[in-house]
Amino acid sequence: MTNLAIAVDGLRKSYGDKVVLDGLDLAVAEGTIFSLLGPNGAGKTTTVQILSTLIRPDGGTARVAGHDLARRPDDVRGAIGVTGQYSAVDKLLTGEENLLLMGDLKHLSRRDGKRKAAELLERFDLVEAAGKPASTYSGGMQRRLDLAMTLVGDPRLIFLDEPTTGLDPRSRRGMWEIVRELVAGGVTIFLTTQYLEEADQLADRIAVLDGGRLIAEGTAEELKRRIPGGHVQLTFAEPQSLDAARELIGTGTADPEALTLQVPGDGGVRAVRELLNLLDSRSIDVQHMSVHTPDLDDVFLTLTGQQKTQKTQQTQKTESN
Incomplete structure (x- = not known):
């Protein structure tokens, strides 16, 4: 059987009366790109926050990178990297200083930290800008530096939460190539994105989340075949x-x-x-x-539209009773 980088069973999370995740089940194979799609408020970021140990679920179980999320959160943190919607780059520091700081936080020796920083600056084409403040970097350069900082600890699993938001098309495609190279090296990527083309280009499997529930899952081609119009x-x-x-x-x-x-x-x-x-x-x-053939835009709009219609019908039925 394929080893799983993430195995989730019945994950739940609520804030007061607002149910954000309602019994989520996920299985992500190692060495693949798994993309989670959904409209705003569907629960994508909450899912990433739970699986990366930033917040606790109200129910359900999960294993991340082979470790029980509830019992061994420190082991989970040691095996993962997270690149969020908003850059974690300190803009007052240079690119090299940001990487060295991450090396210190990962308890690398000064020598190993410098070696790792030099390696990542080369890998992400940031050598010429290494000594410049990150505030002078373009949006694409800052995102590359942000991802490079995530890789200082050599994570086996990386959560990319809308990593190319705000980037121009050239910078976005540059990030896609970096992601493909990471996966080719054995890293697992858990990707959330608002760009359906991005999921279509990168993901081995795609799940559509709406209202805290998984409403569809499969390869891009499998999902497209579910929609009439071809x-x-x-x-x-x-x-x-x-x-x-x-x-x-x-x-x-x-x-x-x-x-x-x-x-x-x-x-x-x-x-x-x-x-x-x-x-x-x-x-x-x-x-x-x-x-x-239908594209992922058609899939997304059709599936989430069906979900909205079903909710409206259920509400009307409840009110009529």
Whole structure:
């Protein structure tokens, strides 16, 4: 069986009457990128805070990096790193001084701390800026330094809570490459993000959290296949070919002016091959073909919208009773 970096069973957290987490179950395999998505207030940051020992849950159990969260929190802290929504960089210190400070907090010797700082400055392309105050760094440089500080203790598991918020597209993609390199080296990444493209690009598995409950989980492709709307669009050179294809296939939406036929489907290789083979068997020539599948935006909006509708219906039913 695959070893788990995180195993959560029935995690609960409330603040007064406000239920933030309502029986959350999670399983994150070692050496993977796991992304937790959800609208504002869904419980993403609370989940990270609990699993990184910053706050205590009201119920449920969890093992993080092989350690029981409740019984061995110090061991959990020694095995993880956390990069939060807001940078932990001290802007009055230089980049190198920030890293050396983290080395002191991790109880590294002065020699080992300097060696580690030099290694991370090189790795994150911060050598030229190492002696400059962090206040002079761009947003992307500060986030790189923030992540470098997280790596001083060589964590096996890193929590990245919306790590690219506010970054420009170039800096965001730079962070993606760093994350991929970390995972290639055996590190596990637990990622929360508001950028659905980010989860699509990086995550091995994605979970959608809404109202403190997990409402869907799977790979990006598995989640996309749950949402209707995928189709193959065929374009023909002449109306006769369009009419013949529509009659042969027996389904789809035709646009006579554009000479196109939209055939419902998930866009899978096998389904597309069968469709083209069917047309070829009747010598129906396709001038152009394109595959359209739902993206994670569609998944997110559909799933969280369904959840909102269900809550509204439950409230109305309760009030009517």
